[in-house]
Amino acid sequence: MYEDFKMVGADLYTQGITSSHGGNLSVRIGDRILITRRGSMLGHLQDDDIIETGLERNDSGITLASSEIGVHRAIYLNTSALAIVHAHPVHAVVCSLEMDEIVPIDSEGSYLLHKIPVIAAEHTVGSTEVAKLASQVLKEYKIVMLRGHGCFSIGQVLEEAYQWVSSLEVSARMICLARSAGIRMKEYRGESDKYSKW
Amino acid sequence: MYGWMGKILRVDLSHGTTREVPLDEEVARLYIGGRGLGARIVFDEVGPGTDPLGPGNRVVIATGPLTGTLAPASGRFSLSTKAPLTGAIHDSNAGGSWGVTFKKTGYDAVVIEGRADAPMCLEITDAGASLKDARDLWGKDTKETVQTLLERAGKSANVLCIGPAGENLVKIASISVDGHRALARGGVGAVLGSKNLKAIVVMGGWKPAIKDAEMFEFACYESGKWLKANPVTSQGLPEFGTSVLVNLMNASGIFPTRNFRQNQFEHAYSISGEEITDRLLVRKAACWGCPIACARRIRLDGAEVEGPEYESVWALGAECGIFDLEAVAEANLLCNRLGVDTISAGVTIGCLMEMSESGLIDYPARFGDAGAVLDLLGKIAYRDGIGDELAEGSRRFAEKHDAPHLAMQVKGLELPAYDPRGMKAQGLAFATSNRGACHLRANMLGPEVLGIPKRVDRFASRAKAGLLIVAQNSFAVLDSLSVCKFASFALGDEFFARLLSAATGIKYSAQELQVVGERIWNLERLYNLREGFSRRDDTLPVRILSEPVPSGPTAGQVVDLEPMLDEYYRSRGWDENGVPAQRKLAQLGLEGA
Structure with missing residues (x-):
């Protein structure tokens, strides 16, 4: 389990999907949560950077947990997620500043995600507003973007949740590249006009 | 209603009556259909202590809102009841096309209660339902029964029936679906047998209405893309059938062998999906509307028959130490005709074989003896000799011989093919x-x-x-x-x-x-x-x-x-x-x- 945290954390950092001290990871085991320590470096996680606390009830572990734990808890309580990745994928954040939903133009992103909803909140870090909005959207989607901040992604294991983040960022990078290059896209996908209805 | 047909058929065998009731929309929303709807009805109507083989037990056969639509692999249906093998709530699920035709009669489910005085056949069409005398069918195996009923009703009909095992209240009896699929587990065949209901014939022409056809077609289109892109659903299962798992499970050390004494079978390849494909396969087959097409039609003794699935290949093969593929296929075919669950039969016979080799019982059945398996299947179906004990399933059989530790079961239901x-x-x-x-x-x-x-x-x-x-x-x-x-x-x-x-x-x-x-x-x-x-x-x-x-x-x-x-x-x-x-x-x- 700890090895999964280290692998995904290191990947998020080395791929440039999050900053040195940004992002957080968690898994749910019954009524307990394992979550990265507040201020930990995802690229260099140690065993004691992974904190255990209650899903619904605090214990001493809460003093060390990520400041986003409220959002993680709300997601676990409202969905069947068993793992959550929160990261700050640069290109996806840029897209979220303009778009209400990110519809990938690349094949993999279309295939895996169809579309990624964007939510907005006045207080974007660890707020109850984000907890409520994100947990509701994730009842229907595997990943959600918080405008100007980052994404929350769910899975049955950390690797799965990480896959959606990685795929989102690649898709967003392609959208940004296509736009900056002024490319007028020739549609190659069947039924693509319906992706935004997914 | 959209997706659902909106009606349930109620059949009281004790009084020989049928009637329609509306499907409760709230129940449909909360439980959807199929197993969920069946569980709700069994929970509400089959009270504590009800004898599974008594008239108070219910049989709920139900489709779901996707059954018979363009949704991929949606040709299935469920049968829910209290199981005689376990005493627990139970549902069995089958494919083929019976469920689709049943839904086309205009019903989402049929709930059967009571017990007929004499063997009956239930016929359901889009014009209504009726009970018919089936005394002439009693004693026939499932193949004969299906053939006879199709000759009477026409080839557009589908038939669900029990064989001799169900008639004889064998607790591992299955229900045959068109002669080549099965509602297999838990002894559901005995429940129909206890009600004197030999068969259910369906014919219909209704189609479920779809609310948002455009979105539904898009979701089907996207689903199809994923099914085609996944090597399990687009290559492994279509090319080799479910027995594609034999070599994979064996290599992983989770292929139970000789009553779970080992979990690698030295002859696994001989009964693998690859061997079935190379040696016996005539053509692939699919349930209604399924793009996966994992079913096999094989040639056995000169005739084209349905091939064994992974679980059956295992239960009648490795579990009993048998690697003669034709013998395994023959045992599978015999189970289908007699109306016996292949998994429970194989595991119960495997239990007997271990007891025999250990000297706990004086009966000449040893691991690897394919002839003994064929012989015992007949004895089970007719409750003949030791078959009468085996017909009770491995738990009761092993307990009777003071060897409960040799019964590979949980809650009375035999383990399938994974260690x-x-x-x-x-x-x-x-x-x-x-x-x-x-x-x-x-x-x-x-x-x-x-x-x-x-x-x-x-x-x-x-x-x-x-x-x-x-x-x-x-x-x-x-x-x-x-x-x-x-x-x-x-x-x-x-x-x-x-x-x-x-x-x-x-x-x-x-x-x-x-x-x-x-x-x-x-x-x-x-x-x-x-x-x-x-x-x-x-x-x-x-x-x-x-x-x-x-x-x-x-x-x-x-x-x-x-x-x-x-x-x-x-x-x-x-x-x-x-x-x-x-x-x-x-x-x-x-x-x-």
Whole structure:
């Protein structure tokens, strides 16, 4: 389990999907949560950077947990997620500043995600507003973007949740590249006009 | 209603009457159909202590809102009842095209109660239902019965029937669907036999209405893309059938052999999907509307017949130490004609073989003796000699001979073809399954072997409960939609949520489907608790708990169940005895249950 945290954390950092001290990871085991320590470096996680606390009830572990734990808890309580990745994928954040939903133009992103909803909140870090909005959207989607901040992604294991983040960022990078290059896209996908209805 | 047909047929065999009642829209929304609808009706109408083979038991045959639509792999239906083999709530599920034709008669479900004075056949058409004298069919095997009824009704009909095993109240009797599919487990054939109901013939022309045809077609289109892109659903299963698993399971050290004494079979290749394809395959076949097409038509003794599935190849092959592929296929065919569950029959015979080799019983049946298997299947179906004991299933048989530790069963239902010592979440799945040891309540082959959705450490015990619960809930939903579980190798809950929403016009999210599955699971749990089941029944055979695997890639492994069970109960919101907390029941709308 700890090895999964280290692998995904290191990947998020080395791929440039999050900053040195940004992002957080968690898994749910019954009524307990394992979550990265507040201020930990995802690229260099140690065993004691992974904190255990209650899903619904605090214990001493809460003093060390990520400041986003409220959002993680709300997601676990409202969905069947068993793992959550929160990261700050640069290109996806840029897209979220303009778009209400990110519809990938690349094949993999279309295939895996169809579309990624964007939510907005006045207080974007660890707020109850984000907890409520994100947990509701994730009842229907595997990943959600918080405008100007980052994404929350769910899975049955950390690797799965990480896959959606990685795929989102690649898709967003392609959208940004296509736009900056002024490319007028020739549609190659069947039924693509319906992706935004997914 | 959209997706659903909106009607249930009620049949009272004791009084020889039939009537229609409307499908309750709220029940449909909360339980969807198929297994969920069946569980609700059985829970409400089959009270504590009801004799499974008495007139008070119910048989609920139900389709789902996706049955008979363009949704992929949606040609399935469920039969729910209280099982004579286990005493637990039970449903069996089958493919083919019977379920689709039944739905075309205009009903979502048929609920059968009572007991007829003489053998009857129920005929359901889009013009109504009627009971017909079936005394001339009693005693016929399933092939003869299907042929006779199709000659009478025409080839557009579909037939569900029991064979001699069901008539003789064999507790491992199955129900044949068109002669080549089966509602197999739990002794459901005996329930029909106890009601003197030999067969159900269906003919119909109605079609379910779809609310949002454009979105439904798009969701089908997207689903098809995923099914075609996944090597399990687009290559492994279509090319080799379900027996594609034989070599894979064997190489992984989880292919139970000789009553689970080993879990690698030295002759596995001889009974593998590759061998069936090379030596016996005539053509591939598919259930109604299924793009996967995992069924096999094989040539056996000059005739084209349905080929054995993975579980049957295993139960009648490796489990009994047999590697003569033709003999295994012949035993499978005999089970189908007699109406016997291949898994329970193979495991019960495997138990006898071990007892025989150990000197615990004086009966000449040894591992590897294919002739003995064929002979015993006939004895089981007709309750002849030792077959009368074997007809009660492995638990009762082994207990009678003071060897309960040799019965590979949970809650009375025999284990299928996965040794949980090499996949710990599967062990927890068998132990907690509401119908007894079963790979179709939750199959952890995905995460523990195939890497679907992602591969996890198959030997780890911690953090498996959550994965299992998601799978159990998802499978309950698939059984209620009704969609083949093989589709879920490629498709996640979000696909089924969109298909269901578009078909019915009722908005379901992926998470809401999980809640539906959780509701069904908890209702089934409540039923079993009401029948006296408890934590002590959520267990595994002693061999799995305490006999380390002797060799191979899983050498030294056993299942350390109790800590996993604790984690599972906590994750389910149940107390330490496995009783759902009131808070959990309130969340699921089951307060009064």
